[in-house]
Amino acid sequence: MPLKSLVGAFKHRRESPLLFHRHHEVNPATEAQKIDRIIEKFAERYYKCNPKAFSSADTAYVLAYSVIMLNTDAHNPMVKNKMSPDDFIRNNRGIDDGKDLPEEYSKSLFDKISRNEIKMNENDEAPQQKTGCEP
DSSP: OOHHHHHHTOOOOTTOTTGGGGSTTOOTTSOHHHHHHHHHHHHHHHHHHOTTTSSSHHHHHHHHHHHHHHHHHHHOTTOOSOOOHHHHHHHTTTTBTTBOOOHHHHHHHHHHHHHSOOOOOTTOOOOOOOSSOOO
16 A cells, blocks of 8 residues: 555544554564654644644654654563653653643553554554545
């Protein structure tokens, strides 16, 4: 599926700008440049569909990477010193054009990712392409 179609197919909601990561087209084992481009396009699309969620698409971009790091930290048994909610919040200070994200949002995101590992599901089908920003 072309990148534009992949990114355009997602239903965007404020709860987590990383839901796209569950689809098999995004494989963490692929090269970093490809992942970076996918996250960049996702962040642009997320911001376009949710202009009041963050100050800019850059916020969604940085937060997406932060969630990937949290997911790795929380669910990799090789990581001995796990990130705390306060660490996650501190790591994301000022990412919204110099402002902090709401603390309750950051804690909720931390809890969701810590409890539910983002995994690739071999059985996931490619999302159906959507044309607008409908929920």
